[in-house]
Amino acid sequence: MGKNIKQVEVLAAKSVWPIPKKFVNLLTGQSLVAIDRIGKLLIFSLSDKKNYLLVHLKMTGQLIYAINHKLVAGGHSLSAQSLIGYVGGELPNRSTRVYLIFSDKSHLFFNDQRRFGYLKIVDQASLAVIKAKYGIEPLTPNFTKSNFFLAIKGRTKNIKALLLDQSLISGLGNIYADEALFAAGIRPARRASSLSKAEIERLYGVIEGLIRRAIKARGTTFNNYLDAQGNKGGFVVKLAVYGRSKELCLKCQGPIKKIKVAGRGTHFCPNCQK
DNA sequence: CCTTGTGTTCTCCG
DNA sequence: CCGGAGAACACAAG
Numbered sequence: 001m002g003k004n005i006k007q008v009e010v011l012a013a014k015s016v017w018p019i020p021k022k023f024v025n026l027l028t029g030q031s032l033v034a035i036d037r038i039g040k041l042l043i044f045s046l047s048d049k050k051n052y053l054l055v056h057l058k059m060t061g062q063l064i065y066a067i068n069h070k071l072v073a074g075g076h077s078l079s080a081q082s083l084i085g086y087v088g089g090e091l092p093n094r095s096t097r098v099y100l101i102f103s104d105k106s107h108l109f110f111n112d113q114r115r116f117g118y119l120k121i122v123d124q125a126s127l128a129v130i131k132a133k134y135g136i137e138p139l140t141p142n143f144t145k146s147n148f149f150l151a152i153k154g155r156t157k158n159i160k161a162l163l164l165d166q167s168l169i170s171g172l173g174n175i176y177a178d179e180a181l182f183a184a185g186i187r188p189a190r191r192a193s194s195l196s197k198a199e200i201e202r203l204y205g206v207i208e209g210l211i212r213r214a215i216k217a218r219g220t221t222f223n224n225y226l227d228a229q230g231n232k233g234g235f236v237v238k239l240a241v242y243g244r245s246k247e248l249c250l251k252c253q254g255p256i257k258k259i260k261v262a263g264r265g266t267h268f269c270p271n272c273q274k
Numbered sequence: 275c276c277t278t279g280t281g282t283t284c285t286c287c288g
Numbered sequence: 289c290c291g292g293a294g295a296a297c298a299c300a301a302g
Contacts, residue, residue, distance in 0.1 A: 040279075040280095056279080056280085057279095058278070058279055058280080059277080059278045059279070059300095060278085060300095060301090112300095113300090113301075113302075114277095114278085114299095114300045114301050114302080115299090115300050115301075116278075116279070116280085116299070116300065116301095117279095155293090155294095156293080156294080157293080157294055157295085161294080161295090164279085164280095166279085166280075173278075173279070174277095174278065174279085262295090263295085263296075263297090264277090264278075264279095265276085265277070265278090
Protein backbone atom coordinates (compact mmCIF):
# COMPACT_ATOMS: atom_id res chain seq x y z
CA MET A 1 0.00 0.00 0.00
CA GLY A 2 1.06 3.53 -0.70
CA LYS A 3 3.78 2.69 -3.18
CA ASN A 4 3.90 4.78 -6.34
CA ILE A 5 2.74 2.96 -9.46
CA LYS A 6 5.54 3.62 -11.91
CA GLN A 7 4.33 1.46 -14.77
CA VAL A 8 1.23 -0.46 -15.81
CA GLU A 9 1.37 -3.28 -18.32
CA VAL A 10 -1.84 -4.59 -19.86
CA LEU A 11 -1.26 -7.90 -21.63
CA ALA A 12 -4.95 -8.70 -22.20
CA ALA A 13 -7.05 -5.73 -23.28
CA LYS A 14 -10.33 -7.41 -22.36
CA SER A 15 -9.25 -7.90 -18.75
CA VAL A 16 -9.37 -4.16 -18.02
CA TRP A 17 -11.82 -1.26 -18.18
CA PRO A 18 -11.73 1.31 -19.61
CA ILE A 19 -9.63 0.65 -22.72
CA PRO A 20 -5.97 -0.09 -21.92
CA LYS A 21 -4.67 3.35 -22.91
CA LYS A 22 -7.07 5.11 -20.53
CA PHE A 23 -6.64 2.43 -17.88
CA VAL A 24 -2.88 2.90 -17.88
CA ASN A 25 -3.18 6.70 -17.82
CA LEU A 26 -5.59 6.61 -14.88
CA LEU A 27 -3.36 4.34 -12.82
CA THR A 28 0.17 5.45 -13.59
CA GLY A 29 1.65 7.80 -10.98
CA GLN A 30 -0.96 6.93 -8.40
CA SER A 31 -0.77 4.61 -5.42
CA LEU A 32 -3.10 2.12 -3.79
CA VAL A 33 -3.96 3.60 -0.41
CA ALA A 34 -6.54 1.18 1.01
CA ILE A 35 -8.26 -2.10 0.28
CA ASP A 36 -11.88 -2.95 0.93
CA ARG A 37 -14.29 -5.63 -0.24
CA ILE A 38 -17.96 -6.11 -0.90
CA GLY A 39 -19.20 -9.58 -1.76
CA LYS A 40 -16.54 -11.04 -4.05
CA LEU A 41 -15.39 -7.65 -5.33
CA LEU A 42 -12.09 -6.12 -4.16
CA ILE A 43 -11.97 -2.34 -3.95
CA PHE A 44 -8.66 -0.45 -3.89
CA SER A 45 -8.81 3.27 -3.12
CA LEU A 46 -6.49 5.33 -5.29
CA SER A 47 -4.40 8.23 -4.05
CA ASP A 48 -6.25 10.78 -6.22
CA LYS A 49 -9.18 10.30 -3.82
CA LYS A 50 -11.42 10.26 -6.87
CA ASN A 51 -11.11 6.86 -8.47
CA TYR A 52 -11.15 3.25 -7.35
CA LEU A 53 -9.54 0.14 -8.76
CA LEU A 54 -12.02 -2.74 -8.66
CA VAL A 55 -10.72 -6.29 -8.93
CA HIS A 56 -12.95 -9.29 -9.51
CA LEU A 57 -11.16 -12.64 -9.43
CA LYS A 58 -14.13 -14.70 -10.66
CA MET A 59 -13.06 -18.36 -10.82
CA THR A 60 -9.36 -18.38 -11.55
CA GLY A 61 -8.12 -14.86 -10.89
CA GLN A 62 -5.16 -14.22 -8.57
CA LEU A 63 -3.28 -11.23 -7.28
CA ILE A 64 0.38 -12.05 -6.78
CA TYR A 65 2.68 -9.58 -5.12
CA ALA A 66 6.34 -10.13 -5.89
CA ILE A 67 9.61 -8.50 -4.92
CA ASN A 68 12.50 -9.04 -7.31
CA HIS A 69 10.24 -11.55 -9.05
CA LYS A 70 10.54 -13.76 -6.04
CA LEU A 71 7.07 -14.71 -4.90
CA VAL A 72 6.24 -13.32 -1.48
CA ALA A 73 2.46 -13.42 -1.59
CA GLY A 74 -0.08 -15.11 -3.76
CA GLY A 75 -3.73 -15.70 -4.37
CA HIS A 76 -6.46 -14.50 -2.10
CA SER A 77 -8.07 -15.66 1.08
CA LEU A 78 -11.51 -14.13 0.76
CA SER A 79 -14.78 -15.88 0.08
CA ALA A 80 -14.02 -16.78 -3.51
CA GLN A 81 -11.74 -19.63 -4.36
CA SER A 82 -9.02 -20.31 -6.82
CA LEU A 83 -9.10 -23.42 -8.96
CA ILE A 84 -5.52 -22.98 -10.04
CA GLY A 85 -2.68 -22.24 -7.75
CA TYR A 86 0.47 -20.26 -8.13
CA VAL A 87 3.29 -22.73 -7.93
CA GLY A 88 6.22 -20.46 -8.49
CA GLY A 89 8.29 -19.85 -11.58
CA GLU A 90 8.56 -16.96 -13.99
CA LEU A 91 6.37 -13.91 -13.82
CA PRO A 92 4.74 -12.63 -15.89
CA ASN A 93 3.63 -15.98 -17.29
CA ARG A 94 1.02 -17.20 -19.76
CA SER A 95 -1.80 -16.46 -17.31
CA THR A 96 -0.70 -12.91 -16.55
CA ARG A 97 -3.21 -10.36 -17.86
CA VAL A 98 -2.05 -7.18 -16.14
CA TYR A 99 0.79 -6.14 -13.86
CA LEU A 100 1.82 -3.04 -11.97
CA ILE A 101 5.41 -2.03 -11.29
CA PHE A 102 5.90 0.04 -8.15
CA SER A 103 8.59 2.63 -7.45
CA ASP A 104 10.54 0.17 -5.28
CA LYS A 105 10.63 -2.34 -8.19
CA SER A 106 8.11 -4.67 -6.59
CA HIS A 107 5.34 -6.02 -8.84
CA LEU A 108 1.66 -6.81 -8.51
CA PHE A 109 0.53 -9.40 -11.03
CA PHE A 110 -3.06 -10.10 -12.00
CA ASN A 111 -3.13 -13.66 -13.29
CA ASP A 112 -6.31 -15.21 -14.63
CA GLN A 113 -6.22 -18.44 -16.54
CA ARG A 114 -9.79 -18.25 -17.88
CA ARG A 115 -10.00 -14.48 -18.34
CA PHE A 116 -13.30 -14.10 -16.54
CA GLY A 117 -11.91 -11.71 -13.96
CA TYR A 118 -11.19 -8.04 -14.51
CA LEU A 119 -9.59 -4.85 -13.25
CA LYS A 120 -11.85 -1.85 -13.54
CA ILE A 121 -11.35 1.81 -12.66
CA VAL A 122 -14.45 3.71 -11.58
CA ASP A 123 -15.22 7.01 -9.89
CA GLN A 124 -17.01 7.42 -6.57
CA ALA A 125 -20.47 7.74 -8.14
CA SER A 126 -20.08 4.54 -10.16
CA LEU A 127 -18.75 2.72 -7.14
CA ALA A 128 -21.82 3.75 -5.16
CA VAL A 129 -24.09 2.36 -7.89
CA ILE A 130 -22.17 -0.93 -7.87
CA LYS A 131 -22.19 -1.20 -4.07
CA ALA A 132 -25.93 -0.59 -3.98
CA LYS A 133 -26.51 -3.80 -5.94
CA TYR A 134 -25.15 -5.99 -3.16
CA GLY A 135 -27.47 -7.57 -0.63
CA ILE A 136 -26.85 -8.40 3.01
CA GLU A 137 -23.47 -9.93 3.69
CA PRO A 138 -22.51 -12.52 6.32
CA LEU A 139 -20.23 -11.20 9.10
CA THR A 140 -21.49 -7.62 8.67
CA PRO A 141 -23.98 -5.83 10.97
CA ASN A 142 -26.68 -5.95 8.30
CA PHE A 143 -26.77 -9.73 8.32
CA THR A 144 -29.47 -10.00 10.96
CA LYS A 145 -32.09 -12.69 11.26
CA SER A 146 -34.86 -10.24 10.36
CA ASN A 147 -32.99 -8.99 7.27
CA PHE A 148 -32.41 -12.60 6.26
CA PHE A 149 -36.15 -13.28 6.49
CA LEU A 150 -36.82 -10.14 4.43
CA ALA A 151 -34.40 -11.31 1.73
CA ILE A 152 -36.22 -14.64 1.41
CA LYS A 153 -39.76 -13.40 1.86
CA GLY A 154 -41.99 -13.65 -1.20
CA ARG A 155 -39.33 -15.31 -3.38
CA THR A 156 -40.50 -18.17 -5.54
CA LYS A 157 -37.16 -19.22 -6.96
CA ASN A 158 -35.33 -22.15 -5.45
CA ILE A 159 -33.35 -21.56 -2.29
CA LYS A 160 -29.99 -22.33 -3.89
CA ALA A 161 -30.49 -19.71 -6.61
CA LEU A 162 -31.48 -17.30 -3.88
CA LEU A 163 -28.32 -17.94 -1.86
CA LEU A 164 -26.27 -17.33 -5.01
CA ASP A 165 -28.11 -14.10 -5.85
CA GLN A 166 -25.62 -11.41 -4.83
CA SER A 167 -28.31 -8.72 -4.82
CA LEU A 168 -30.06 -10.53 -1.96
CA ILE A 169 -27.25 -12.22 -0.03
CA SER A 170 -23.71 -11.39 -1.04
CA GLY A 171 -20.53 -13.36 -0.75
CA LEU A 172 -21.74 -16.95 -1.14
CA GLY A 173 -20.64 -18.94 -4.18
CA ASN A 174 -21.51 -22.37 -5.44
CA ILE A 175 -19.49 -24.32 -2.88
CA TYR A 176 -20.73 -22.53 0.21
CA ALA A 177 -24.33 -22.49 -1.03
CA ASP A 178 -24.24 -26.31 -1.17
CA GLU A 179 -22.49 -26.56 2.19
CA ALA A 180 -24.93 -24.19 3.89
CA LEU A 181 -27.96 -26.10 2.61
CA PHE A 182 -26.47 -29.39 3.78
CA ALA A 183 -25.72 -27.99 7.21
CA ALA A 184 -29.29 -26.70 7.45
CA GLY A 185 -30.83 -29.93 6.12
CA ILE A 186 -32.62 -28.24 3.22
CA ARG A 187 -32.82 -29.49 -0.37
CA PRO A 188 -31.27 -27.03 -2.84
CA ALA A 189 -34.19 -27.23 -5.30
CA ARG A 190 -36.81 -26.25 -2.72
CA ARG A 191 -38.71 -23.09 -3.52
CA ALA A 192 -37.67 -20.36 -1.10
CA SER A 193 -41.34 -19.70 -0.36
CA SER A 194 -41.79 -23.29 0.82
CA LEU A 195 -39.29 -22.99 3.68
CA SER A 196 -40.71 -23.02 7.18
CA LYS A 197 -39.72 -20.42 9.75
CA ALA A 198 -37.62 -23.06 11.51
CA GLU A 199 -35.81 -23.94 8.28
CA ILE A 200 -35.01 -20.31 7.50
CA GLU A 201 -33.70 -19.91 11.03
CA ARG A 202 -31.53 -23.02 10.65
CA LEU A 203 -30.13 -21.71 7.37
CA TYR A 204 -29.44 -18.32 8.89
CA GLY A 205 -27.80 -20.02 11.83
CA VAL A 206 -25.28 -22.03 9.80
CA ILE A 207 -24.08 -19.43 7.30
CA GLU A 208 -21.95 -17.22 9.52
CA GLY A 209 -20.21 -20.16 11.15
CA LEU A 210 -19.53 -21.69 7.75
CA ILE A 211 -17.95 -18.51 6.40
CA ARG A 212 -15.94 -18.03 9.59
CA ARG A 213 -14.54 -21.55 9.40
CA ALA A 214 -13.77 -21.14 5.70
CA ILE A 215 -11.82 -17.94 6.32
CA LYS A 216 -10.01 -19.51 9.25
CA ALA A 217 -9.04 -22.44 7.04
CA ARG A 218 -7.74 -19.92 4.45
CA GLY A 219 -10.42 -20.55 1.85
CA THR A 220 -11.18 -23.48 -0.38
CA THR A 221 -8.58 -24.59 -2.85
CA PHE A 222 -7.98 -27.55 -5.06
CA ASN A 223 -4.40 -27.34 -6.22
CA ASN A 224 -1.12 -25.86 -5.12
CA TYR A 225 -2.48 -22.50 -4.14
CA LEU A 226 -0.29 -20.50 -1.76
CA ASP A 227 -1.47 -17.67 0.43
CA ALA A 228 0.54 -14.72 1.69
CA GLN A 229 2.38 -16.95 4.16
CA GLY A 230 2.98 -19.69 1.62
CA ASN A 231 0.31 -21.90 3.17
CA LYS A 232 -2.16 -23.95 1.19
CA GLY A 233 -5.89 -23.35 1.43
CA GLY A 234 -7.39 -26.00 3.65
CA PHE A 235 -11.17 -25.89 3.66
CA VAL A 236 -11.45 -28.39 0.86
CA VAL A 237 -10.81 -31.23 3.28
CA LYS A 238 -13.77 -30.15 5.41
CA LEU A 239 -16.39 -29.90 2.67
CA ALA A 240 -19.34 -32.11 3.53
CA VAL A 241 -21.05 -32.35 0.15
CA TYR A 242 -19.39 -30.24 -2.54
CA GLY A 243 -17.33 -32.45 -4.83
CA ARG A 244 -18.37 -35.57 -2.90
CA SER A 245 -20.84 -37.01 -5.43
CA LYS A 246 -21.33 -40.78 -4.83
CA GLU A 247 -19.27 -40.59 -1.65
CA LEU A 248 -20.87 -41.27 1.71
CA CYS A 249 -22.69 -38.61 3.69
CA LEU A 250 -20.78 -37.65 6.82
CA LYS A 251 -24.00 -37.70 8.83
CA CYS A 252 -25.98 -40.73 7.60
CA GLN A 253 -23.47 -42.68 5.46
CA GLY A 254 -25.89 -42.55 2.51
CA PRO A 255 -24.62 -41.57 -0.95
CA ILE A 256 -24.24 -37.87 -1.86
CA LYS A 257 -26.09 -36.96 -5.05
CA LYS A 258 -25.17 -34.46 -7.68
CA ILE A 259 -27.82 -32.66 -9.72
CA LYS A 260 -28.16 -29.38 -11.57
CA VAL A 261 -29.94 -26.51 -9.83
CA ALA A 262 -29.97 -22.90 -11.00
CA GLY A 263 -27.70 -24.02 -13.84
CA ARG A 264 -24.96 -25.04 -11.43
CA GLY A 265 -23.55 -28.32 -10.22
CA THR A 266 -25.32 -29.03 -6.95
CA HIS A 267 -24.41 -31.58 -4.29
CA PHE A 268 -26.69 -32.77 -1.51
CA CYS A 269 -27.69 -35.71 0.68
CA PRO A 270 -31.18 -36.94 -0.29
CA ASN A 271 -31.57 -38.50 3.14
CA CYS A 272 -30.44 -35.63 5.39
CA GLN A 273 -31.83 -32.77 3.34
CA LYS A 274 -35.59 -32.43 3.14
C1' DC B 275 -19.15 -32.17 -23.05
C1' DC B 276 -18.15 -30.20 -18.12
C1' DT B 277 -16.73 -26.26 -14.60
C1' DT B 278 -17.80 -20.98 -12.21
C1' DG B 279 -19.74 -15.62 -11.14
C1' DT B 280 -22.12 -12.35 -13.03
C1' DG B 281 -23.98 -9.28 -16.68
C1' DT B 282 -27.28 -9.41 -20.39
C1' DT B 283 -31.25 -10.97 -22.66
C1' DC B 284 -35.45 -13.36 -22.97
C1' DT B 285 -39.95 -14.84 -21.22
C1' DC B 286 -43.65 -14.89 -18.36
C1' DC B 287 -47.19 -12.83 -15.41
C1' DG B 288 -50.12 -9.49 -13.30
C1' DC C 289 -47.81 -1.76 -22.34
C1' DC C 290 -44.86 -1.67 -18.19
C1' DG C 291 -42.26 -3.54 -14.41
C1' DG C 292 -40.52 -7.11 -11.91
C1' DA C 293 -39.16 -11.81 -11.25
C1' DG C 294 -36.89 -15.49 -12.69
C1' DA C 295 -34.96 -18.37 -16.12
C1' DA C 296 -31.76 -18.88 -19.84
C1' DC C 297 -27.85 -17.62 -22.14
C1' DA C 298 -23.11 -15.72 -22.83
C1' DC C 299 -18.55 -15.50 -21.63
C1' DA C 300 -13.24 -18.30 -21.50
C1' DA C 301 -10.44 -22.05 -21.71
C1' DG C 302 -8.68 -26.26 -19.88
